Amino acid sequence: MDWARIQGTDGQILTGVISDGVFLPREELGSDEGAGDPVPLDQERLLAPTVPGKFIGLWNNYHAAATRNKLDIPEHPLWFLKPVTSLAGPDATVQIPADVGRVIFEGELGIVIGQECRNISEDEAENAILGYTCINDITALQVLTADPSFPQWTRAKGFDGFGVVGPVIATDLNWRDLTIRVEVNGRERQSYPADDMIMPPAKIVSKLSEDVTLMPGDVIACGTSIGARPVKAGDRVEVIIDGIGRLGVTMADDTSG
Structure with a gap:
């Protein structure tokens, strides 16, 4: 099953599932209750x-990247928060703020939580996962290390549009079979297997639930592996995971000023 959100030509925003090219509205994410007539997806x-x-x-959650960067294997997820204002969806235009220096893409598998959970076991965490999605965790790399006294994780990863999620939440996947790929202007730039994760999804969810209460709809980006590269204005960046889809955005210069 593929969960999605759409905005119709009338501006109405709906949550539901996609089946045979038709959108079926639901009361809320994860609900079995219908919320209106089927909607064609063409417009x-x-x-x-x-x-x-x-x-x-998450940071440092893939063996290949940990080996290349000579990082220790963490015992607990190394995590940060991206503000909700960083959220962007399929085919968005992501503006690169002026004077932030080098900006990189990070193609990732995303976990979407389906039920409230706190201090749960790994077995319970399996049931708490609604499904999986594509993530582009865009990062202003030079901002992250600009002040030697304080790594600026939130600022570097929190600019508007720097958290790209979509196109759907797929519920019927075995994450171990997935490969995360990124194409920039049609050229493959990143490709790595999900099963190289240091901490698998159920362990991630279980461990994070020790720190914070996870709620339905929360998103966890599982971290990236080797291959993340800089992007510039005009680039088309697509995160591709077979079984979930293609999540594309176009990078642009900041025009707000």
Whole structure:
């Protein structure tokens, strides 16, 4: 089952599932209750499939990247928060703020939480996961290390549009079979297997639930592996995971000023 959010030509935003090219509205994310007539998808705009209360990102969660960067294997998820204002959906235009220096893409697998959970076991965490989605955890790399006294994780990863999620939440996947790929202007730039994770999804959810209460719709980006690269204005960046889809955005210069 593929969960999604759409915005119709009338501006109405709906949550539901996609089946045979038709959108079926539901009362809320994860609900079995219908909420209206089927909607053809040909004139609808796909949005990020959830608006998370918490958008959590992980650092150092892939063996290959840990080996290359000579990092120790963590015993607990190394995590940070991205503000909800960083959220962007399929085919968004992501503006690069002026004077932030090098900006990189990070293609990632995302976990979407389906039920409230706190201090749960790994077995319970399996049932708490609604499904999986594509993530582009865009990062202003030079901002992160600009002040030697304080790594600026939230600022570097929290600019508007720097948390790209979508196109859907797929519920019928075995995460171990997935490969996360990124294409920039049609050229493959990143490709790595999900099963190289240091901490698998159920362990991530279980461990994070020791720290914070996870709520339905929360998003956890599982971290990235080797291959993340800089992008610039005009680049088309697509995160691709077979079984979930293609999540594309266009990078642009900041025009707000």
